[in-house]
Amino acid sequence: MSKRILLFPGQGSQYVGMGKKLAESSDSAKTLLEKADSVLGFDLGDILFNGPEDKLTRTEITQPAIFTVSMMAMEAVKREGKAFDFVAGHSLGEYSALCAAGALDFAEGLSLVRLRGQLMAEAGDKSPGAMAAVLGLESALLETVLKEASAVGQVVAANFNTPSQIVISGSVAGVRAAAGLAESAGAKKVVMLAVSGAFHSPLMEFAVEGLRQGLAKASIKAPSVPLISNVEAEAVSDPEAIRTLLLRQLTSPVRWVESMRKALGLGCTEALEVGPGKVLMGLARGISRDMKVTPVENPEDLR
Numbered sequence: 131m132s133k134r135i136l137l138f139p140g141q142g143s144q145y146v147g148m149g150k151k152l153a154e155s156s157d158s159a160k161t162l163l164e165k166a167d168s169v170l171g172f173d174l175g176d177i178l179f180n181g182p183e184d185k186l187t188r189t190e191i192t193q194p195a196i197f198t199v200s201m202m203a204m205e206a207v208k209r210e211g212k213a214f215d216f217v218a219g220h221s222l223g224e225y226s227a228l229c230a231a232g233a234l235d236f237a238e239g240l241s242l243v244r245l246r247g248q249l250m251a252e253a254g255d256k257s258p259g260a261m262a263a264v265l266g267l268e269s270a271l272l273e274t275v276l277k278e279a280s281a282v283g284q285v286v287a288a289n290f291n292t293p294s295q296i297v298i299s300g301s302v303a304g305v306r307a308a309a310g311l312a313e314s315a316g317a318k319k320v321v322m323l324a325v326s327g328a329f330h331s332p333l334m335e336f337a338v339e340g341l342r343q344g345l346a347k348a349s350i351k352a353p354s355v356p357l358i359s360n361v362e363a364e365a366v367s368d369p370e371a372i373r374t375l376l377l378r379q380l381t382s383p384v385r386w387v388e389s390m391r392k393a394l395g396l397g398c399t400e401a402l403e404v405g406p407g408k409v410l411m412g413l414a415r416g417i418s419r420d421m422k423v424t425p426v427e428n429p430e431d432l433r
Contacts, residue, residue: 131397132397132398132399132400133215133216133396133397133398133399133400134212134213134214134215134216134398134400134401134402135214135215135216135217135218135358135393135398135400135401135402136204136207136214136216136217136218136227136230136401136402136404137217137218137219137220137223137227137401137402137403137404137410137414137423138200138217138218138219138220138223138224138226138227138230138403138404138405139196139200139219139220139223139403139405139406139407139409139410140196140219140220140221140222140223140384141189141192141193141196141221141222141325141329142323142409143196143405143406143407143409144186144187144192144195144196144406144407145183145186145406145407146178146179146180146181146182146183146186147178147179148178148195148199148406148407148427149163149175149178149179149198149199149202149406150178150179151427151428151429152199152202152203152205152206152427152428152429153175153179153202155428155429156202156205156206156209156429158205158208158209159202159203159205159206162198162201162202162205162236163175163178163198163202165236165237166194166198166240169237169240169241169244170194170240170244174191174194174195174198177191177195178195178198178199187324188251188326189247189250189251189254189325189326189327190244190247190248190250190251191247192247193222193243193244193246193247193250194240194243194244194247196222196223196226196405196406197222197225197226197229197239197240197243198240199405199406199427200223200226200230200404200405200406201226201229201230201236201239203404203405203406203426203427203428204226204229204230204404206426206428206429206431206432207230207402207404207426207432210432210433212402212432214355214402215355215396215397215398216355216356216357216358216365216393216396216398217230217231217353217355217356217357217358218357218358218359218360218389218390218393219357219360220289220360220384220386220409220410220413221289221329221330221360221379221384222243222246223405224357224359224360224376224379225239225242225243225246225376226239226404226405227357228350228353228357228372230404231353231354231355231357232351232353232354233350233351233352233353233357233369233372234348234349234350234351235349238348238349241344242344242345242348245340245341245344246337246341246344246380249336249337249340249341250326250327250329250334250337250380251326251327252336252337253327253333253334253335253336253337254325254326254327254328254333255327256336257301257327257328257333257335257336258301258302258327259299259300259301259302259305259327259328259331259333260299260300260301260302260305260306260322260323260325260328261288261297261298261299261305261322261323261325261328261329262297262298262305262308262309262320262321262322262323263291263295263296263297263320263321263323264295264296264297264298264308264309264312264317264320265294265295265317265318265319265320265321266294266316266317266318266319267294267296267312267315267316267317267318269287269290269293269296271315271316272287272296272298272312272315273287274315275308275311275312275315276298276308278307278311279304279305279307279308279311280304282303282304282307283300283301283302283303283304283305283307284300284301284304284331284332284333285298285299285300285301285304285305285307285308285331286298286299286300286330286331286332286383287299287383288328288329288330288331288383288384289330289383289384289386290383290384290385290386290387290388291384291386291387291413291416292386292387292413292416292417293387293416293417294318294416295413295416297323298312299328299329299330299331299333300328300331300332300333301328301333305322305328309322330379330380330381330382330383330384331381332381334380334381335381337380338377338380338381341376341377341380342377345373345376345377346373348373350369350372350373351369352367352368352369353367353372357372358389358392358393358396359372359375359379359389360375360379360382360383360384360385360386360389361375361378361379361382361385362375362385363385363388363389363391363392364392365392365396386413386417387417390413390414390417390418390421391417391418393421394418394420394421398421399420399421399422400421400422400424401414401421401422401423401424402423402424402425402426402432403423403424403425403426404426405426405427406427407425407427408425410423411423411424411425
């Protein structure tokens, strides 16, 4: 039998206006947004619906914003009675996935996400970095490029999004050197990303201790269905293992290609992308056409 996995987006899926339809049409979604305002201590709804965009794209605001809208969209999944067998999330989206599977409650998940965003923003200030998407270059060739560029500055592979889209992360000098070398090695395109730090790289080390403390205090339960983790691309249900993986995720690459292939191997041919945008649907098409992804952002998407 075909199985269903819920997928949750990460940073980069945000846009001004997200969550507005959900808040207007669903009492439970509106209640979650009000709870978020209370937990965060500021009017998240105003930023979501009205911007400005430069405020919404600040890491410490983007992360709780995407988490909240994803959980608002999850209310539609619950209302329609859509059963699921696994969950996965892209970077930040792992926290949404764990909340959807009952491993974290909403307030605690939101508090962790806010802490994570603040720490990552601080790490970016202390160790300025950059990220770039490399398109159309085989991973083996890219590894050679990264080794060569590391002589100029630290740079690593951060997100294995599709076989032909790998995001690199590191020092500004390292990423720029790698970008030039990647183009010379035959990459179809290299796109510098508008981010505030070198996410999923050793330059995020500053954030590790603070997040370790936050995760140690958090109540993480066994999820109702397994999480396919970014770090190991394996299904996991043990709360202590999840706690460790969330911490490792800060400085480890997002192995999304392997995670989706793992999901397919476990029988998941149907997926719901729960939250803002359709980024994960696009990535799924670049990995395998065997998984059908349906975006769930607005109440009518499941009807």
